[in-house]
Amino acid sequence: MAPRTLLLTLANLLLPVAILVFATGFFPYKPFMPGLAEYEELGWEDRMGWEKGSGKESLPEAPFERLVFMVVDALRSDFVYGEGSGMAFVQSLIRDGTALPFTAHATSPTITMPRVKAMTTGSIPSFLDVILNFAESDTTSTLATQDTWLAQIKAKEGGKLVMYGDDTWLKLFPDFFVRADGTSSFFVSDFTEVDHNVTRHVPRELGEKDWNAMVLHYLGLDHIGHKAGPKSPNMVPKQKEMDEIVRQIYTAIESQDHLANTLFVLCGDHGMNEGGNHGGSAPGETSPALVFMSPKLKKVTQFTDRTSPIKPGGGEFEYYRMVEQSDIAPTLAGLLGFPVPRNNLGVFIEEMLGFWDDGRDRIQLLLRNARQMKRIVDATYPSLNFDDGVKDIEKECSSPKSDGQMLVCKWQDVVQIMSTIATIHPKLRIDRLYWFLRAAQETMSSTASNYDVPRLILGTSLALLSAVLTFFTLPAFRPISPQGIAYALILILYSILMFASSYVEEEHNFWYWATSAWFFYLFISSSRKEWYRKFILHPAIMLGILHRVIRRWNQTGQKFAGADDIVHSQLFHGSNSIVLWSLVGATYLDLTVRLSRHVARSIATFEGHSGVSFTEESDANRVMGMAAVLPLGATAFVFKLAFTAKDAPELTRGISVGLIQWVEGLSLVGIARMVFGGLLLSAFWIGVAEWKRTKGKKGESNGDFAVTLFDLTSLFLITQTRAQNIPLFLLFRLQFFFLSLLHLPPTSITTTTLLLSQTAFFALGNSNAISSIDLSNSYNGISSYNVLAVGLLVFLSNWAGPIYFSLAGVLLLGAHGQSRRNIALDEVDSRDWVQKEREHLEQLAMREDEGRVRRVEGDVWRAHVVLLTLWTAVGLGSVMAACTVLRSHLFVWSVFSPKFLFAGAWGVLWYFGGVVGGGGLLWGVGRW
Incomplete structure (x- = not known):
């Protein structure tokens, strides 16, 4: 194994370890006092007229x-x-x-x-407990x-x-x-x-x-x-x-x-x-x-x-x-x-x-509450003196220096008023007890968790070590490219912003503006050398326009979460819901047409025409392809319509009443299983055809099967998406199309993948708050709870956009590699060989050039993984560092802790599942 590959592998292995180590230090169980409480003597019985002892006869009824x-x-x-x-x-x-x-x-x-x-x-x-709450079989959180x-x-x-x-x-x-x-x-x-x-x-x-x-x-x-x-x-x-x-x-x-x-x-x-x-x-x-x-x-x-x-x-x-x-x-x-x-x-x-009419009963109830809470305060601040001896409050409590000392002083005030003669009005004692109780409640409730700081530091260090190891696997920095500078700038700014709670809550704005700036750079860098020099026709301008619509689809974050957006406007509701379903239908139709072309090619392959292209398909094959795929697309559309009719009927009021009544009688679990089964069957059929076309020989693929898997995955992802967000995937498809026209170099493709993955996540209505996790599609095709299946569907539903662009980026890289392949083969054809040696030498040259192109393609994929690994490691490290430094911050549990959980999901599930797993599969299939 090459040294760089070894370093990259080690860097990847360190990421889940860093997350686990940090989590065990950041989310430890808080200590608790074991055993059941029992009634005990309160003290001051003689002052209050209570009976001695802790028997029931002395307790309020x-x-x-x-x-x-x-x-x-x-x-x-x-x-x-x-x-x-x-x-x-x-x-x-x-x-x-x-x-x-x-x-x-x-x-x-x-x-x-x-x-x-x-x-x-x-x-x-x-x-x-946020994590344990999702573990159906968890027993570690018992209160037994x-x-x-x-x-x-x-x-x-x-x-x-x-x-x-x-x-x-x-x-x-x-x-x-x-x-x-x-x-x-x-x-x-x-x-x-x-x-x-x-x-x-x-x-x-x-x-x-x-x-x-x-x-x-x-x-x-x-x-x-x-x-x-x-x-x-x-x-x-x-x-x-x-x-x-x-x-x-x-x-x-x-x-x-x-x-x-x-x-x-x-x-x-x-x-x-x-x-x-x-x-x-x-x-x-x-x-x-x-x-x-x-x-x-x-x-x-x-x-x-x-x-x-x-x-x-x-x-x-x-x-x-x-x-x-x-x-x-x-x-x-x-x-x-x-x-x-x-x-x-x-x-x-x-x-x-x-x-309780008797003031002494009221005081006793509050005093037992206060003594119980005082024991917790005493255990939290063992160095402070919480005894019942009367002290000079004016001397010791003139200016308490800490929350613990403040509580000592308030308790001393309780001690003094409880030690006075019994004729004092009960209301004064009750007020003093509530004064202490509420102060103790506020202080103890806001006391920082018992963090394991060494684990926090170790976890953060491991994430940063992963970033350092990845850094050494980067290709040479010379010449310094604008796209490399843009990538580094995004990474640095993101790391800094993780230390500000308001920016974490409104993180979507960072990605929206960064993406807009990136598209402007693409326009400037490519406008002079392309045929579409007219401003409005430039792909980068079209990308910017689409991006503007996408960012207005769902308002997210905290500050403007309830502001007007496209999803909640009248455009999709009431009688206007026909607009929504027209767009949803267009999205499904686009995917169905593309899948039918893949099936048509597979039919041609089985007929023995393995070299046929999309433009050379026979009309009969096209009809057969559409006939084969149309039931799948129609079933997926009917499932989403039936799903929405039951869960959000206000989005279907513009649809025919008869149609809605029909779909409401369908089994959602059964229809979802039909869709998933159809996707698997389609992938198997086209995969067999691809194997037949290439005869299993490595290097014979033209990347069509990778595109097929991408389109099938897209259909699955929109099945896992709320109906009002499905048209976004039509806009994503248009973005993918315009990106393909720009012929971007590998670093630009990786940067674009990163930006659009993050943008798509927030555009679908997600945020860094636990409350934004969408569970509505977590049971598609499932009739009972299964922690692995439900957990996987929850992730795929909420990260549908990022997964889409992580795979789209691989196809863009593949197109770049294919163009390099074509250049190499064109060079072979143009060489002036002696006629009698032409055929033999041409084969040798093709093999040599093919090997060179394959090495270049391998470097392209490795560089893509390296840059996304670096992003993941630095992003995780910055979030961990922010949580460590700001662990006593007022918003540590409402802002920074959820952000760490989301960063962990990005670092493990999206990176390893979407980029390395799904992307690697797509890349391998495309290069076979």
């Missing part, structure tokens, strides 16, 4: 004995409280005073698993050994739990439930059965008397959001369905004696953004509803706002009072009578204190 905890996945606050809500019954309970409403602040990442952890433990989960309100209820005498719905609960709490029926949260194509499977158990369980807590987790509303967004016509009917479930449960609580002391909690684990997704920190994603319901609540809601529906207050989705999602755990502890979970960072919800 719990107003509730049983709990129904109903989670509606992605239940954004306005879905319950807003004027357009379908939850009329819940709003009537708010007006009656039997429901206490809040907006629960869900911290990033707004994904189901970490949010369930927050609600049950009261703690702040690790960002690593942690203190939660479920564990506390289960530990009570005769405590029994039941659960129906999202099987995330079964993974987090194995062997906790005496009865359970789980459903996969990732089968997002299902809006109805996934909820009916929960609801069918409700009537029977409401009649049972053996359980202490029943957990219900409904997924349909979240699935509708992922498929069609919060404004989907399916959204309000789903809200009404959930409202009817609430009515059924609440009516049972009112009417059945054994449910009289039951607390009913309705909440969302997270919200959703305007795209229907979640995972980030946008207001819609972090603002789920939280409603406590019971006839007993009239006692505590008499002084609260009972207006419903209502307009939001402080923020777009902030209805009523905002509480932290972690506040659920200590509040349930007080209301149901068990100790606050050990790792809780939540604060008892103040309105609930109204259940």
